[in-house]
Amino acid sequence: MLRSLNVKNIALMDNINVEFGEGLNVITGETGAGKSILVDSLNLLFGARGDKELVRMGQNKGFVQGCFNLPPGRADALEEMGLDCEDDCLILSRELTSDGRSSCRINGKMVTLSMLREVSSWLVDIHGQHEHQALLKSENHLSFLDAYAGEKAIQARNMAGKAYEEYKGIQRRLHGDWGTDEERARKIDLLKYQIDEIQMAELEPGELDELNSERSRLLNIEQIAQGLNECYQSLKEDGAALDLIRSGISAINSLGRYTDDFNELAQRMESAYYELEDISGELSEQLDASENDPRRLEQVEKRMEVISELLRKYGDTEQKALEYMHRAEEELDELLNAGQTIENLKIELEQKQLELVEKCDLLTAVRKNAATQLSEKIKKELAELGMEKALFQIELDKKQPSQDGADRAEFMFSANPGQPLKPLTKIISGGELSRLMLAIKGIFAQRDMIPTMVFDEIDTGISGRMARVTAEKMAGIAALHQVLCVTHLAVIASMADRHYFIEKISTPDNTVTRLSLLEEEGRINEIARLTGGGETALARGHAREMLEACAAYKHGLKNNT
Incomplete structure (x- = not known):
C-alpha cells in the first residue's frame, strides 16, 4: 500500500x-x-x-x-x-x-x-x-491473455522459448558457412596451430599471478634479505628477544617456591618462547634461500612473456585461454568431420523441431483454456456494466513458432445484437x-x-x-x-x-x-x-x-x- x-x-x-x-x-x-x-x-x-x-x-x-x-x-x-x-x-x-x-x-x-x-x-x-x-493494438492481446493465464502460461511460455532458442541455435550452426574445401583447409591449419600453441605452453590457472609475485621478490631480493636478517638478529642475537624471554621464564618459574598463582603465566611465556624460536628457524631458512639468482629472474620473465602473449590472443586469464582451446578443438573436430557433422545437425534439428512443436502445443492448450474462461468473465462483467447484449471472444490463430510460442491472439467484439464479431481494434467506441x-x-x-x-x-x-x-x-x-x-x-x-x-x-x-x-x-x-x-x-x-x-x-x- x-x-x-x-x-x-x-x-x-x-x-x-x-x-x-x-x-x-x-x-x-x-x-x-x-x-x-x-x-x-x-x-x-x-x-x-x-x-x-x-x-x-x-x-x-x-x-x-x-x-x-x-x-x-x-x-x-x-x-x-x-x-x-x-x-x-x-x-x-x-x-x-x-x-x-x-x-x-x-x-x-x-x-x-x-x-x-x-x-x-x-x-x-x-x-x-x-x-x-x-x-487497440492486436499485438498486445496475447500479453493480456497470458497475464490472465498466470503461472501456467509463464511456465509453458518459458519452456516454448527455451525450445525455440535450442532449435534456432542448431539451425544457425547447420546453415552456417562451412566454406569450400580450400577455406576449410585454411581454417583447419589455423585451429591446429592455435591448439598446439596453447598446449605447448602447458598453462596453469593462476600461474601468471604467481610468476609476477616471484618476479617482484627476485627484483627486490637484497631489500628482502636485509629485512629478514634484521628480524632474525632481533630474535637470536646475544641479549636479544629470545635471551630476554628465557631470563623472564627463569624469573617467573622461581616464584613457584612461594605460590602457584603464576604457573599459567609461566606456561604462556614458554609457549611464546618456543613459537619465536620456531619463527627464527624459518627466518634462517628464508635467508639461506634469499640468494641473488639472475638466471631464475630471466626464466621467470621469459615465461611471463610467453603467457602474456597467449592471453593477449586467447583471453585475459589462463582459464579463458584454456576454454578457447577447448572450443577450438570442438570446431576442429567438426571441420575434420564436416560431412558427418552436417548429417548429425540435420538429425538434431528434426528432434528440436518436434520438441518445439510439442512445447508450443502445450502453451496453446493453456491459452485456449484461459481464452474461454476470460471471454466468459468479460461478457459477464460487460453485462453488469450495461452491455448485456455485447459479445466478446478471444480468437487464437497459428503463426510460425517464436520466442512466445506459435499463437496470435485477437480480441473480437460486438456491441449490438445481430452484429457479427469483428476485431475490437476496428469497431469499439471510446465509452x-x-x-x-x-x-x-x-x-x-x-x-x-x-x-x-x-x-x-x-x-x-x-x-x-x-x-x-x-x-x-x-x-x-x-x-x-x-x-x-x-x-x-x-x-x-x-x-x-x-x-x-x-x-x-x-x-x-x-x-x-x-x-x-x-x-x-x-x-x-x-x-x-x-x-x-x-x-x-x-x-x-x-x-x-x-x-x-x-x-x-x-x-x-x-x-x-
Whole structure:
C-alpha cells in the first residue's frame, strides 16, 4: 500500500505531502489543476522516462518520494538486490535535474532504473489512457491473455522459448558457412596451430599471478634479505628477544617456591618462547634461500612473456585461454568431420523441431483454456456494466513458432445484437473501450497480488447509469486493493473512502498546485460542483444523498465479502 507521497518542484507542484489510506482514494479538481501532473509524478517514481520539462521552472531539480508497505514474500527478493527494509517500510525516490539527469533510490540506497522498475512492479499497477491504446493494438492481446493465464502460461511460455532458442541455435550452426574445401583447409591449419600453441605452453590457472609475485621478490631480493636478517638478529642475537624471554621464564618459574598463582603465566611465556624460536628457524631458512639468482629472474620473465602473449590472443586469464582451446578443438573436430557433422545437425534439428512443436502445443492448450474462461468473465462483467447484449471472444490463430510460442491472439467484439464479431481494434467506441478496460481490470483485481492500483480517468466516455455501475466496480476493486483514482464523475467521488481535492492557486508572481484531503462539508461542495449544479442548496442536497447511497452500498459490499 502507498502510505504517503511527497512531490517537490515537479511542474506546478512546489511541495506536496499527502497520506493515502486503504480502499478507494479519489482525486478530483478543475481541468488544468494538476491531476495529470500527479499521475506523471507517480509514473516518474515508478521508472518512467524522466523528461526534464517536468522540473518546475526556475528550479534545478525535481523530486518524488513514496513510502510503501512491503508486500508479503518480497523480503528475500529485496535482500538479493542488496537492499534492507526495516519495519516493512519501503521508500522509493527519484530525483530529476533540469538538464535531464536522474537518480533513483530505494530506502536511501542508490539503485539502477531497472531495479526501481522491478520493485515498483511489485507495488503498483497504473492504468491510464496508454492502456486504452494498448487494447487497440492486436499485438498486445496475447500479453493480456497470458497475464490472465498466470503461472501456467509463464511456465509453458518459458519452456516454448527455451525450445525455440535450442532449435534456432542448431539451425544457425547447420546453415552456417562451412566454406569450400580450400577455406576449410585454411581454417583447419589455423585451429591446429592455435591448439598446439596453447598446449605447448602447458598453462596453469593462476600461474601468471604467481610468476609476477616471484618476479617482484627476485627484483627486490637484497631489500628482502636485509629485512629478514634484521628480524632474525632481533630474535637470536646475544641479549636479544629470545635471551630476554628465557631470563623472564627463569624469573617467573622461581616464584613457584612461594605460590602457584603464576604457573599459567609461566606456561604462556614458554609457549611464546618456543613459537619465536620456531619463527627464527624459518627466518634462517628464508635467508639461506634469499640468494641473488639472475638466471631464475630471466626464466621467470621469459615465461611471463610467453603467457602474456597467449592471453593477449586467447583471453585475459589462463582459464579463458584454456576454454578457447577447448572450443577450438570442438570446431576442429567438426571441420575434420564436416560431412558427418552436417548429417548429425540435420538429425538434431528434426528432434528440436518436434520438441518445439510439442512445447508450443502445450502453451496453446493453456491459452485456449484461459481464452474461454476470460471471454466468459468479460461478457459477464460487460453485462453488469450495461452491455448485456455485447459479445466478446478471444480468437487464437497459428503463426510460425517464436520466442512466445506459435499463437496470435485477437480480441473480437460486438456491441449490438445481430452484429457479427469483428476485431475490437476496428469497431469499439471510446465509452465501450473504457467499460471493457474496467471489466478486464475488475477480473484481474481478483487474481492480482499487486497491492495498489492507480486509475487515471478510466471513466472517459461514461455517464448516466453507467457511471453508477462504474463506481460500484471501483468499490469492488477497492475492497481487494488500495485504489487511487483520478476522476471527473461525481458518483465515483461519492464512493471514495478518502476524497482529495487538487487545485491551482495563482498570484501575480507565482502559480502552484495544492492537494488537500476533504472533510464532509468540503466533499459535499466538491460533489455538488462535479454534478454541474454548483454550490446551490439543491446541488448540495443531492450530493448528500449520493454520499449516503454510496455509503450504504459499501456497507452492503463489506457485509457480503
